[in-house]
Amino acid sequence: MADVAGITxxxxxxxxxxxxxxxxxxxYDVTPSGLHYLLIHYDIPQIDADAWRLxxxxxxxxxxxxxxxxxxxxxTVTRSxxxxxxxxxxxxxAPRPLSQPWxxxxxxxxxxxxxxxxxxxxxxxxxxxxxxxxxxxxxxGVEGEIEQAYERSLSIAESMREDVLxxxxxxxxxxxxxxxxxxxxxxxxxxxxxxxxxLSRITAVGEEFGxxxxxxxxxxxxxxxxxxxxxxxxxxxxxxxxxxxPEFLTRSRVLDAGTHEVRGRAWSGLxxxxxxxxxxxxxxxxxxxxxxxxxxxxTAWRGWSIEWSASPGERVLCCxxxxxxxxxxxxxxxxxVGGYANNAVQRVTVTVRG
Numbered sequence: 001m002a003d004v005a006g007i008t009x010x011x012x013x014x015x016x017x018x019x020x021x022x023x024x025x026x027x028y029d030v031t032p033s034g035l036h037y038l039l040i041h042y043d044i045p046q047i048d049a050d051a052w053r054l055x056x057x058x059x060x061x062x063x064x065x066x067x068x069x070x071x072x073x074x075x076t077v078t079r080s081x082x083x084x085x086x087x088x089x090x091x092x093x094a095p096r097p098l099s100q101p102w103x104x105x106x107x108x109x110x111x112x113x114x115x116x117x118x119x120x121x122x123x124x125x126x127x128x129x130x131x132x133x134x135x136x137x138x139x140x141g142v143e144g145e146i147e148q149a150y151e152r153s154l155s156i157a158e159s160m161r162e163d164v165l166x167x168x169x170x171x172x173x174x175x176x177x178x179x180x181x182x183x184x185x186x187x188x189x190x191x192x193x194x195x196x197x198x199l200s201r202i203t204a205v206g207e208e209f210g211x212x213x214x215x216x217x218x219x220x221x222x223x224x225x226x227x228x229x230x231x232x233x234x235x236x237x238x239x240x241x242x243x244x245x246p247e248f249l250t251r252s253r254v255l256d257a258g259t260h261e262v263r264g265r266a267w268s269g270l271x272x273x274x275x276x277x278x279x280x281x282x283x284x285x286x287x288x289x290x291x292x293x294x295x296x297x298x299t300a301w302r303g304w305s306i307e308w309s310a311s312p313g314e315r316v317l318c319c320x321x322x323x324x325x326x327x328x329x330x331x332x333x334x335x336x337v338g339g340y341a342n343n344a345v346q347r348v349t350v351t352v353r354g
Contacts, residue, residue, distance in 0.1 A: 011101045020105025026241045026265050029109070029295075029303070030080065033171050036108030037192075038178055039085050039100060041150050042141030045198050049182040054166070058134075058204035061125030068182050071115050071168060078113040079163060079188070080300035082267045086191035086218060086231050089333065089342030097339035104239060104346055109265070109301050112186045114167035118160045120202075126156065130204045133159050134211070135185050138198040146212055152196050153209035154187065163188045163299055166199070188299035189233050189269035191341070193218050221337040228337075234269030235343040236329055238276050238304065238321035242348045253350040255310065262289075262308050264319055267301040271324035276304040282316035283331050283345060289319070312354035320345045 018039045025035045049068055056064040085106035090097055092104075121133075137150040158164070165186040168175060175181035180197030187194040193213065219228035241263050244255030266273045272294070277286040292303035304319075320329040333344035 007101060008098065011098065014100045018100055020102065021108050023105060023239060024241055026239060027263070029300075030111055030171060031108040033110065033173070033176060033179070036110055036170075036179070037083070037085060037106045039087075039106065039192065040139075040178065041143075042139040044177050045138040045140075047138060047182060047198065052182050054183060054199055055201040056120060056124045056203075057201065059127040059130050059206055060121075060204050061127065062123065064120065064124050066120070068168060071166065071183070074115045074119065076113055076115055077165070078111055078169075079165060079186075080109060080111050080295060080297040081163075081186055081188045082107065082109040082234075082265075082299065082301040083186075083192045083195060084234050084237070084267070086193055086340045087338070088237075089344065090339030092344070093333055093335055093339050093342055095335075097337060099339060106192075107237075107239070107267075109267075111171050112165055112167040113169035113172070114165040114183075114186070116162060117164045117166055117185070118162065120166065121159065124204075126204050127206075129206045130156050131207050132156065132205055132209050134203040134205055134209050135196040135199060136201045136203070137180075137196050138200045143212055144216055148212055149200075150196065150213060151209070151211045152194055152213050153205075153211070154194065158187070158190075191218075191231055191234055191269075193231070218338065218340065220340060222335075224337055231338075231340045234267065235341050236266070236268035236270065236273065236321045236323045236327050237343045238264055238266035238273075238319045238329065239346050240264035240278075240317065240319050240348065242350075243308075243310075243317070244350055253348060254353065255350060256353050257310050257312050260308050260310055261305055262317070263303065263305045265301040266304055266319075266321040268321065268323035268325075268327065270327050272298065273302045273321055274324050275322040277320050277322075278306045278308070279318040279320075280308060280310070280315045282347065283318045283320075286320075310350070310352045312352050315350045315352055317348040317350055318345045 088106035221228035
């Protein structure tokens with residue numbers, strides 16, 4: 001594991017505001033709302049849900065102003081979606097990029113209820129000249145010395161996918177304030193920064209949007225001066241529930257020798273999960289795990305398990321996923337300035353007692 005000593009006060013502030021999903025919560029098919037990972041870029045805005053409106057404008061034939069009641073009265077769907085932060089695994093890189101110091105827990109799989117985005121876009125009548133849709137949140141802050149609302153854009157083709165939602169409920173309850181109440185965007189398959197929270201407006205534009213969160217942040221760069229490539233879809237990843245019991249401070253694991261079932265979850269925004277492998281020697285040798293039946297929603301993670309014969313000694317457990325595109329988790333991470341999309345295999349050190 002990379003050395004994370006020397007963590008800064010600024011990183012501690014971020015870590016105190018945000019939180020990951022405890023890996024033992026991988027046991028839940030649907031992540032309880034309070035255990036789902038959380039990243040808040042600026043502050044949680046104070047919004048009066050009764051007075052709130054979603055404004056849809058720009059290059060549209062029929063601009064819309066929709067209340068929460070308007071949206072709730074429409075035909076709604078509920079979809080299980082696995083969301084993962086683009087910075088998941090950042091703290092394991094060396095040198096460590098300065099930002100939210102995620103280890104591996106920035107993920108969750110919730111049931112989101114809302115209105116398909118394309119239904120609203122069709123009602124608004126997007127113009128043929130549209131290039132992108134810009135999604136603006138109520139949260140405001142300063143990044144790169146620029147005061148801004150949090151804004152992301154998405155192509156019209158991605159926006160019109162049937163699984164993209166304007167969500168007003170999470171796990172059967174109204175959205176919690178920290179998860180974007182009263183309305184947020186849910187874009188399955190893309191890293192979580194795309195699913196804009198606290199939506200205030202959707203604007204159809206005729207050219208590529210150049211806002212900070214698109215042109216400056218969330219880009220793969222090997223050098224800060226590069227323009228870089230945009231961070232988009234989730235790379236394949238698998239995680240296991242660490243077996244045994246933890247030591248309080250170090251979280252190192254201890255368990256007795258014998259046969260143990262190791263379970264976990266795998267997901268990818270590139271294609272369906274087709275294989276998960278397991279190793280107890282740090283990735284020297286691999287065995288195929290058993291995949292659970294695919295979830296009814298292709299946007300949700302997939303369970304896996306394996307029977308592990310644990311012999312005495314110190315073991316380094318690893319798991320790696322492969323999806324239908326052939327993409328496989330690497331043994332070692334690649335480095336980039338923002339610390340994005342580090343999907344290297346999980347490593348769990350376990351002391352097996354004789």
